Amino acid sequence: MKRDRVETMIPGRDPIELVAYYEEFRDYYPYCELETKRWFVEHVRADWWIFDIGANVGYYTVLFSQLAPAGRVLAFEPTATAEMLRKNLRHNRVGNAEVHEVALAATTGEREDRIFRLWGTEGEVRTYPFYALDDFIAKHGIERVDCLKIDVDSFDFEVLRGAERTLAERNPVVVVELNHALGLRNQGVGEALAWLARRGYRQALVLDNDNFVLQRVANGASGGRADSGGAADLKLVFPPPLRFDEAMRPSAGEPLAGSFIVKAEVQEGVVVARREGGSTLISRAMGLLRREGGLGFRDIVDVVLETRAVAWSYALVLGLAPDTASGVVTVEVGVEVVDGKLGIALAGADLSSFCAPERTLAAMPLSQRIVVAARSADLRHLVFRNAAPDGVRTRFKVVSIAARLGT
Structure with a gap:
């Protein structure tokens, strides 16, 4: 566009x-x-x-x-x-x-x-x-x-x-x-x-x-x-929450390789519940992975994360490397919100500086998909945070992420 x-x-x-x-x-x-x-x-x-x-x-x-x-x-x-x-x-x-x-x-x-x-x-x-x-x-x-x-x-x-x-x-x-x-x-x-x-x-x-x-x-x-x-x-x-099932259009550009996501950082105080059951503090559950070179995107896919009970607190930050200073990056995010409300945004080097409007997704069964876009020159992070009120925790898992680079 x-x-x-x-x-x-x-x-x-x-x-x-x-x-x-x-x-x-x-x-x-x-x-x-x-x-x-x-x-x-x-x-x-x-x-x-x-x-x-x-x-x-x-x-x-x-x-x-x-x-x-x-x-x-x-x-x-x-x-x-x-x-x-x-x-x-x-x-x-x-x-x-x-x-x-x-x-x-x-x-x-x-x-x-x-x-x-x-x-x-x-x-x-x-x-x-x-x-x-x-x-x-x-x-x-x-x-x-x-x-x-x-x-x-x-x-x-x-x-x-x-x-x-x-x-x-x-x-x-x-x-x-x-x-x-x-x-x-x-x-x-x-x-x-x-x-x-x-x-x-x-x-x-x-x-x-x-x-x-x-x-x-x-x-x-x-x-x-x-x-x-x-x-x-x-x-x-009052109607039920809006379910999002968006999809990138082919006109969004050429697909970006998996190396587009360079790292994953789970934020302090977040709790992880692995699929095989059980919950532990992230410092214990993923401490070894951090010492062995940090988390990659595959490490957090389908892992249920629970935010802190603080409104707008950050839960997961993905570092991005578009590999070009020009063009527009379009990102399709698949996520399941189990409880609460989740905010998803593209950010620059400063995590509080968003490159595009933040999207908020309410909890509902099965996964949802949203599409967000920003100029490549501005884009450095994809952030997930608690959009529920103070005192409420949000539980979610990232299901998929795909990206395209266009003009």
Whole structure:
């Protein structure tokens, strides 16, 4: 992949390539919101009309256009990011999406407000054209609304309130981000969820910590109409952890020899449980191997290692020698996480300096595979560490590692 582009991974599908993006989010895009993307891949129908409210640079817009080729995508992005959005739509040859440079809120009209292109920045304060979604749909004569995806830092509840008639009459699936950003408007996650529950949206699937997937419960007591007063029960549902089964593409380059991994270092305090049973401290279990020249990759394959009960403590470090200062090294790692959560990352000479975003894998039966890549000039180590909270140990074993060198 060219340096001036980034890919965002889509579970079960080819990644989406972005040619316009924010450099400070380069490490965020590749593996962002994988649970949410997986939900869309598994549930969007080919003829859906989807409203991408807060489209940003457009990776969801591109995904929706691919998943619903017989449908339509309406992307809303009121800030200067809209130009990046259009570039990415052109690059991905999207033909069934339209971009609207308007903001959605609870009411319609022009007003001065602060809208964030990037969360954590000051935002852009100027006069924006605002629409209530109900008014926008009526003005444009839109007859079909299958899904609302809402991610508009701090405006999310406002957008829902402006779509009250649409929710009642069209019964769309709602996928909305609700988090601390609502506090900027003196609102809260519980308040927004309670509002939705009173309108029949009484079950929420929670993805990627703060994305909520809601659909009106069939044959609900309110019959699809709003219950303006009182409390309403809301059931939160959490999905099973995401299983990774990625594979290197042949286009990643030429295979690297086994000598690519020059050494293996099990870190202090790690416990090893060999396949024949029994656990001992690593200083006793592998002391002889260290004295005889250190550990090689074969010494640690299929050996279950148990980390310290310290969050982000390092368990295993593999020294790498790409044998070239140019090109991109792509590494496919097969690993079984028995308990806890495992972090895997490519690092430079400084183990705390990662060359690519860290991947985290939850415990589940059988092995998983991930693919990571970094520039050869930066790459020196492959690290495995405890991604579980303090007080929790992670047990894992490395099953396989393969690498390719490309341009």
